[in-house]
Amino acid sequence: AQTVTQSQPEMSVQEAETVTLSCTYDTSENNYYLFWYKQPPSRQMILVIRQEAYKQQNATENRFSVNFQKAAKSFSLKISDSQLGDTAMYFCAIYLYNFNKFYFGSGTKLNVKP
Amino acid sequence: GAVVSQHPSRVICKSGTSVKIECRSLDFQATTMFWYRQFPKKSLMLMATSNEGSKATYEQGVEKDKFLINHASLTLSTLTVTSAHPEDSSFYICSAQLTRTYNEQFFGPGTRLTVL
Numbered sequence: 001a002q003t004v005t006q007s008q009p010e011m012s013v014q015e016a017e018t019v020t021l022s023c024t025y026d027t028s029e030n031n032y033y034l035f036w037y038k039q040p041p042s043r044q045m046i047l048v049i050r051q052e053a054y055k056q057q058n059a060t061e062n063r064f065s066v067n068f069q070k071a072a073k074s075f076s077l078k079i080s081d082s083q084l085g086d087t088a089m090y091f092c093a094i095y096l097y098n099f100n101k102f103y104f105g106s107g108t109k110l111n112v113k114p
Numbered sequence: 115g116a117v118v119s120q121h122p123s124r125v126i127c128k129s130g131t132s133v134k135i136e137c138r139s140l141d142f143q144a145t146t147m148f149w150y151r152q153f154p155k156k157s158l159m160l161m162a163t164s165n166e167g168s169k170a171t172y173e174q175g176v177e178k179d180k181f182l183i184n185h186a187s188l189t190l191s192t193l194t195v196t197s198a199h200p201e202d203s204s205f206y207i208c209s210a211q212l213t214r215t216y217n218e219q220f221f222g223p224g225t226r227l228t229v230l
Contacts, residue, residue, distance in 0.1 A: 033217060035218075037221075042223070043152075043205065043207075043223070043224050044221065044223050044224070045158075045207065045209070045221035046221075047218060050218060091157060091158065095217050097217065100146060100163065100211075100217075101160060101163065102148065102160065102219060103160070104157045104158045104159075105157060106156070106157045107156075107157050
């Protein structure tokens with residue numbers, strides 16, 4: 001069975017500071033991809049960052065970067081220079097290629113304070 | 115970027131009626147579309163996967179006779195909630211996938227269903 005665990009239900013960070021959201025996963029599959037999605041109050045899901053499991057190099061997208069530790073099955077998201085617009089629910093997800101399915105974690109609610 | 119629309123964005127219906135939700139990929143052809151259900155302050159639960167021209171694959175515990183999914187074309191999938199009951203009230207989200215190789219999914223804005 002595939003599981004995605006986000007152990008931080010809610011986090012807060014001051015504007016302009018850095019915050020790290022945790023995610024661990026478990027799968028016996030070898031062909032998978034990892035994602036972080038943002039869901040703001042509008043509830044539109046937005047892709048934040050994507051990591052191919054076969055790549056050792058951590059993905060980065062502007063202020064967003066991941067720390068992918070494959071052996072530990074850990075995939076954390078670092079947000080630098082936090083902005084008020086980063087306030088949202090953040091979901092970690094795994095895509096299993098052989099099953100063509102996505103599985104989501106329970107989410108972390110991030111509050112960026114002015 | 116790839117855009118996915120959902121219609122309606124919000125629907126209120128009486129118990130026992132059926133409701134149809136449309137999911138369209140506006141600027142690309144989607145080989146696969148996914149339907150999710152999201153309870154308040156909860157994660158997304160995959161309900162089913164649909165491929166154009168074939169029957170949808172439902173997740174365990176999802177009633178296929180209650181949640182009818184039709185994927186009529188590469189740009190349109192519909193979810194029909196049949197004989198809706200208050201417990202079916204939820205936020206339903208669809209997503210569309212370009213190809214399995216480029217496996218990013220693009221999400222619709224969601225549909226809020228309230229069954230009275």
